[in-house]
Amino acid sequence: MTGQCQYALKEWSVTIDSLFAGRQTFLLRKGGIHEQRDGFKVEHWDFFLFPSHLHQHPRALHPSFGFDLDGPNGSKTPTVVLNTFARVQELIPISNVEVLRGLDGLHTLNWATVLERFSYRNRPGLNLLLLRVYRLPLPHEIQNLERYDGCVSWVELERSLSFTDAEPVLDSGVFEDQIQNIRRLAGSTSPVTPKQGQEHN
Numbered sequence: 001m002t003g004q005c006q007y008a009l010k011e012w013s014v015t016i017d018s019l020f021a022g023r024q025t026f027l028l029r030k031g032g033i034h035e036q037r038d039g040f041k042v043e044h045w046d047f048f049l050f051p052s053h054l055h056q057h058p059r060a061l062h063p064s065f066g067f068d069l070d071g072p073n074g075s076k077t078p079t080v081v082l083n084t085f086a087r088v089q090e091l092i093p094i095s096n097v098e099v100l101r102g103l104d105g106l107h108t109l110n111w112a113t114v115l116e117r118f119s120y121r122n123r124p125g126l127n128l129l130l131l132r133v134y135r136l137p138l139p140h141e142i143q144n145l146e147r148y149d150g151c152v153s154w155v156e157l158e159r160s161l162s163f164t165d166a167e168p169v170l171d172s173g174v175f176e177d178q179i180q181n182i183r184r185l186a187g188s189t190s191p192v193t194p195k196q197g198q199e200h201n
Helices: 013-020 097-101 111-118 172-186 194-200
Strands: 004-012 026-029 046-052 079-094 126-143 154-162
Touching (some): 004 013, 004 079, 013 046, 013 126, 046 154, 079 172, 079 194, 097 111, 111 126, 126 154, 126 172
Antiparallel strands (some): 004 154, 046 079, 079 126
16 A cells, blocks of 8 residues: 545544444544535545644443543644545445444443534434444654644645555454445445545545
8 A cells, every 4th residue: 555645624532442442344424514515525536634622522432432532622632643544435325313323332422412512503404424444553643733623524734644564453254244344224325435536526
């Protein structure tokens, strides 16, 4: 695996830790406050994961993940460490809240937080991003620039960074088993794949 990338998706640090450890293989996204007009969009199908502490709080987390919460919750750090790279395998729109019950415990958010995000601003729905997650051989420590601030999903980094020699957090067999289970639970019938998504951009 070789290449460089200049884009990152902001996500709670505890969720990135869970992805990095192979405890979960998907994200549930609604979009940041500044993105609510158009909703969340997969602007990039390959990206680094940018740890954020904004709005991260123990009461939003599933009990099996809450104990992992540490760090300066809600405050900005002068630097950010990028140690995780991801590729979207599928985007699965979810419009039925009951579908999400089957995913409870497979990700960091508790049920109350899932319901809140699903119904936010009276626009029901969430996007499930199935991810192939990779650990970088050497983390990148970057300056936490002011332009990275705010409740937005995507950031363009100051420069392209390497993801060469990144290794999958799960071997292929385990990963396939997990995503097949998630597809089944999510009732995936018409997911958007990277090729389709790029054609829509």
